[in-house]
Amino acid sequence: MKAPRFTRTAHIGGLLACALLALTAYVVVDNWGDAWTTPATPATSQAPNTASHAQPQSAQIERGQYLARAGNCVACHSARGSAPMAGGRRIDTPFGAVYSSNLTPDTHTGIGRWSPEDFWRALHHGRSQDGRLLTPAFPYNHTSVITRADSDDLLAWLQSLAPVNQPTPAHTLMWPLGTQPALAIWRSLFFSPTPFKPDPAQTADWNRGAYLVQGLGHCAACHSPRNALGASGAVDDLSGGLMPVVNWYAPDLTSDHETGLATSALSSIVQLLRTGESAQAQTSGPMAEVVQHGTQYMSEADLLAMAVYLKSRAQKAAATAAPPKPPLQAKVSLAVAAKGLQIYDRHCAQCHGEQGQGIATAAGATAYPALAGNRAVLLSDPTNLVQMVLYGGYGPATALHPRPFGMPPAVLELDDRDIAAVLTHLRTQWGNQASDVTPLQVNRIRAAQGH
Template identity: 70%
Template sequence: MNRPGMHPLRRAAWVSLISLLVLAVAVAWDNWGDLLAPPKPAPAAAVKATEAQIEQGRYLALAGNCMACHTTRGGAPLAGGRRIDTPFGGVYSSNLTPDPETGLGRWTPQDFWQAMHRGRSASGRLLTPAFPYNHTSVVTRDDSDAIFAWLNTLTPVAQAQPAHTLTWPFGTQPALAVWRSLFFEPSPFKENKAESAEWNRGAYLVQGLGHCAACHSPRNALGATGPVHDLSGGLMPVVNWYAPNLTQDAESGLAITPLSEIVRLLRTGASDTAQTNGPMGEVVQHSLQHLKEADLLAMAIYLQSRAQRATQPAPDAAKLARSSATVSAQVATQGAKVYERQCLQCHGEQGEGLKTAAGEVAYPALAGNRAVLLQDPTNLVQLVLYGGYGPATQGHPRPFGMPPAVLELHDHDIAAVLTHLRTQWGNRAGEVTPLQVNRIRAVQGR
């Protein structure tokens, strides 16, 4: 192969072939090496789950918001079949009920742990990363066994998982193997002994079952997020919502917000300074409102510490000044007119918002509102187009909402009124363009 006189193209071809073979072996070993290892001894007879373990599993499944993905609208709870859209096609969730043919009825606790910790089914098949196994790999074995014990108490539902509709080669086992070798490494939780028990509990919940970085971390071209502790924010693909950077106070406010208010936001979906909508509203609705106060406080402590310790970028005053100065008189006039007609009655003449007689926020203030000032205006466009509805929770059962304007306002109207919000009452943020509005309208209208 290296003899003198070998043609350079042939030599390059041999080098490429050998490189590919080495890569293939490395990927195969990385993903299937554990299956090639000597078989493990047969497990001891299963120990019957206790009531306490089953209840713990039920609670942990709520913390992981398992119902949201593994239940179709109007379908049997946790029987799977819900379509999860990705940039590469559709993925259908699996049946978590103990049906022996289509669910987990023949699985063992070890099989379930393998899925949680390694992203691999009982048969050894590699699971698609729509299931956030990088986060579930954080979960302890005891907690995994508890969730499995609770799932086994559910009524079995015979409902086969539909075939994924991912574009080839995404979804094939070789492609998943390469993806995992590039982007997946199990991350079992390691306690930070320099921190308090509450901080560690919060880190465990945020990084693990809470899988917060699945939304609050930027994704690359192949759909991979950062590490399980990456909370630097990013645009959520397909659903088109921007998950704020939780370590940057200008976006989240976590560094300076009292812990009690952070807990209140997580538990009820609303606080004096923020309200949840879109995907975060669903998380509060189906998961966070059901968690113990101590766990919500632990999460708040962890999140606040991350924000307080992060380097906060200094505002670019020159850029802000330029963005405000570029708004044309026509856009400014149009935005003011739309605001007066559509928004003023609820949000006030000076963007001060409106409170109920009990002092609770009915309609949030727009002046100084972090959601209004985000550099990425995607969430504002979503709210105006499709309405803003906070979650109905036990602590906030009748939230006020905002009607959609998708059929009433044109792109130029929405861009102008959002620009008005972002440049009035001391707000200093960039102009929103009709093109930005149109792109979101076009994607959501597919």
């Protein structure tokens, strides 16, 4: 005899309710359970080459300032025209805008009432003092790598700043993405704290570099692909990707074809991180900001450690990579080729040379980079080239390279066909072999920036 239909329906409904209750309990425990199970003061761990935080307060503050610079904290936590670290900077995401927090020691709008445990919990678990889940625009997957010692030093420096009473504007994320339940589900899907664990098979420099790249440097926040829900790769994923909203391509740091890290001298990598330019490359776009506010202030030892780690990762990838595919042979019409040459001669040759050889300063530094053999020119994704031609820009002004030469914007002077033609010229001349750039590609990038 069959059970009545309403009985089967009730049974299924009961199972679904139990499953939903179990899922809710899991998400709650996953996001807040540590507050009930961990001691009030987490055990102190040490990063490679990190001294104990039991030191005079002035030394702790100085170290905290160094760590904040290494993490480029000022770039996000300082709005234009406001005091440094007072927050309020608008950070656009594909889902709406997020505003950075006030990290000055103001007791009403900042972190003046935060304890070292509160601050460490924010870095390690992505939760505010009151237990509120923070949005992943704050890269807490990377800050969870940071040790308790470094967390305490960072807080010591922040608490030494002048307090600034500046409330953080409300986020404007599309509903329900900014709600606590939605954030909790997202975190259960994509976030788990990853405290740093040194690799005993590697050198001290390699481990120090890994700690800086994966943690404070949060390099994978840009140099890894993001999925449809905005989650980036693991903290050590450096496989490159298109940065949403800002529309810059962050190259694959494990690919020698895209970055040359596997074959570059360590001194050249250090120079690029310290000054923003080397004989092989120049920084621009978001990376220029990283050098401007962050890496130029780092010690020689730490920059060398980062270079050792990055070069090792690139060499390991090169050893297992498939043989490179033959370069694409662009099919360029005579009309496009003539237009590209004409625009190059008129707008580019004076700085980059008739043969794309670039120009050096009297001191031997790069004034205008060579375009012949330039990896940035040869990237399969031409996004960065289009961005540079449209909007121009300067490299970072650093202590060892205080007056970088710049490039004027052409957004109002050249149309999509002009830009496509001149970039196709760059990618097919002087031995360069890359695909052509189409007006449609240029138009999409221009439209994404609202121009």
